[in-house]
Amino acid sequence: MKRKRIKRIIFFSAAIILVTVGLYAFSEYNRKVKDLSKVKADMEISAADILAEYEKDEAASNQLYLDKVIAVKGTVKSLEKNDKGHYSVVLGNENSMASVRCSMDSIHQRKAEDLVTGSVVTVKGACTGFNSNDLLGSDLILNRCVIQN
Amino acid sequence: MNKRIILLAVLLTGTLMMKAQDKYFTRNGTITFYSKAPLENIEAQNKSVTCVLDTKTGNLQFALMMKGFEFEKALMQEHFNENYIESHKYPKSDFKGQIVNNDAIDYSKDGDYTAKVKGKLTIHGETRDVETLGKISVKGGKVIAAADFIIALEDYKVEIPKLVKDNISKTVKIAVGCSLDVLKS
Missing domain, CATH: 2.40.50.140 (Nucleic acid-binding proteins)
Structure with missing residues (x-):
């Protein structure tokens, strides 16, 4: 039971980190030269x-x-x-x-x-x-x- | 006697005027470079290129500031300046050369002429011989100089990081477009 919870927490935090990194990379890649x-x-x-x-x-x-x-x-x-x-x-x-x-x-x-x-x-x-x-x-x-x- | 003086004066002013019209220039010519690659295409434009053409000798010069290249994406512009071309160390790039077949171009007559250009191109502190065909268009007192040519990044010691080596083209196409006016001196 406990193990399952830990697994779930790890899975979700990994997903959040991945999405954040992905979004950052995407915005950085598309960043325009400053006006x-x-x-x-x-x-x-x-x-x-x-x-x-x-x-x-x-x-x-x-x-x-x-x-x-x-x-x-x-x-x-x-x-x-x-x-x-x-x-x-x-x-x-x-x-x-x-x-x-x-x-x-x-x-x-x-x-x-x-x-x-x-x-x-x-x-x-x-x-x-x-x-x-x-x-x-x-x-x-x-x-x-x-x-x- | 009087006639002679007038004739002399006319001849003199004539030659002076001819002398003044030998040189053509611009300070806001454009040079664009293109690099086609599997991952993505890179394009940047510099709109403050200086160019001087001496129509008498065929001497041709271009100069630009490396930091003046404008990219669509900020990251590309930063990488270009910091990692590839190192514009803080080598801020300028120039070309000094000649139109080899200058005699075949009649600058007093409107028309398009093929120009064979030969000279030395300096980028990233490295100087190499380049040779290309360009076009000289004479139109209403203006001279338009245009040329496309390809250079290899390796020749100018521009290093591509290993990580992206396969995704970035090893050659770059350079397109020159300068509309030159008479230099009044």
Whole structure:
């Protein structure tokens, strides 16, 4: 009698554990990349400041910013739409070869369409790295961006 | 005398303009990679690819940030960055090469041209020679560069964990699509 009860308890706890593990694995497997409009920025900085830091020491800046969600405030230098209809907001000083290039999250890019060149805006995005080119200048790239305000 | 000066001026501005239109570029080109496997297909896109093409010499360059690849599933993106490509160690990837048959492409005339591209591709800190056929389309002052090619993960020392070795493709298809504008200098 007692043995039967113990067996039953073991069976049910094993089943519960299996289901929990299964559900966790399933949700983990299907987990989507976070929508940054729902994530608080790890830090806030101006476009000029972060560009200056990157130009001074890229490796050290990567340690600080790479993969972090950062909110960058700056002047809209240009708004670009590529051949596939995807928007990028470019922040920075008009006379400088360096910019913060914000690749918009496709769900949130509508808000970017109305941006005016010369206006000041804060864009939140995942820091993806610093891409410098002799000819094109340098870009700090933010990915999955959303307009913060 | 006056006529000569005007002619000289016209010629000069002509050559200057030609010089300015040699180079084409983009900062928001796309590169997508596909990996087909029994377990599941993997696809990711990078929308911030820079590309510079010198139409005079045929020199062609691409560069992208590895962390800029966007996946449908978060777990894949994390594994790609942390375990496979180690993007914290090797954040950039680039290609430097030439269009070998550049003389056969008339950049001043709209049309589609086959481009034979040869150069060095660096991924995961490893540089290998690659060669592929691509397409150059000249259309209304723009140059569209497109190419598909396949690379072997082994060549770039990208290790696949033993546990999933049989379920993940050992090769990856890379599709490049860049719409280039004239670089005004």
